[in-house]
Amino acid sequence: MFPHHREREQPIFSTRAHVFQIDPSTKRNWIPASKHAVTVSFFYDANRNGYRIISVGGTKAIINCSITPSMTFTKTSQKFGQWADSRANTVYGLGFATEQQLHQFSEKFKEVKDAARLAREKSQDKDLANTALTIAAPQDLLDDLQSPPVMCVNGPEDKLFRSQSADITLSSEKERIKKMLSEGSICEMNLEAELFTLQDSNTKLVAALHEANANVEQWKKQLSAYQGETERLREQVVELEAHGGHGPSDLLKDELTQSLEELEALLKAKDEEIHILQNKKADYHVLEHERDQAIHRLQEMEMRNTDLERRIQNTEQNLNNSLEDRDRMDNELQRAIEILDIKIFDLNDLRQGLFKLIDK
Secondary structure (H helix, E strand, O other): OOOHHHHHEEEEEEEEEEEEEEOOOOOOOEEEOOOOOEEEEEEEEOOOOEEEEEEEEOOEEEEEEEOOOOOOOEEOOOOEEEEEEOOOOEEEEEEOOOHHHHHHHHHHHHHHHHHHHHHHHHOOOOOHHHHOOOOOOOHHHHHHHHOOOOEEOOOOOOEEOOOOHHHHHHHHHHHHHHHHHHHHHHHHHHHHHHHHHHHHHHHHHHHHHHHHHHHHHHHHHHHHHHHHHHHHHHHHHHHHHHHHHHOOOHHHHHHHHHHHHHHHHHHHHHHHHHHHHHHHHHHHHHHHHHHHHHHHHHHHHHHHHHHHHHHHHHHHHHHHHHHHHHHHHHHHHHHHHHHHHHHHHHHHHHHHHHHHHHHO
16 A cells, blocks of 8 residues: 555656765765666655655655755766755766667656745745655565465454465565566666777777778878889989989989988888788777677576566566465465355354243
């Protein structure tokens, strides 16, 4: 059963996001509060005229924040935003799947904050900051489902309990599968992070290679032009040397020789740059191979998670069937008890009638 105060609150907006909290020790790093994307909702309490952001992960509340006019939601990237909760002494972060979801949440946050400010201005005697209420964990519901039913027969001391073996087996199997799914989810998150890193490096390297290839083509054209110029200068030098004193002066020869040496040095430098780019191209192939391996491991992990989810669904179905069988057995036992009570009542009437006959 939900707490009574939840009956007064109505959801006004819901979305799904990955929830993070700031590391209390460093105040810099983010700590994931949920393994998967969870539902994050805005609630309105008509009696208190207050607003809250609530998100439940598993059996506990990971966000239970009352909105105050002093709060500010900040977009730190295209898909991530954060706000500070001074009452909880923490900073919440939300990662969305799309930029549109982030924009919708930001607009709703601003709208709710303005509404909270107007409510505070209208009612100075109420402190909206004290409207933060605790979310009751759904563990009570699980306890109600897992606890064996108690039935009384002719008094409170005669209690009938159903056998615990089926529930223990199903519970242990469910916990084991949940643990396996949790481990698989952690591995999947690590693989996704590794894949994103490799994809980012791959994108940068591809851009660098495209630029390098364009430069290589340009340098090849320049190299061809330099080689042609070098051959022409060499021919001029040979021709000048052959003509001897009939050609230009020795100063012109020195200038031509110096130009030739500079061109040869430039050609050598371009050859070294081409060699470096070829080595980078080899590194790109290695990164591409690592990316393919990461994608393959991620696909295997997704298949494993799919199988685990299917097994959990089967287990939950078996658990529901067992609970239905238990309820049906309880009803049959209740009917049997009622019939026995009627028979006992009839026997008591018969015994009293016999006593009256004997007394006569």
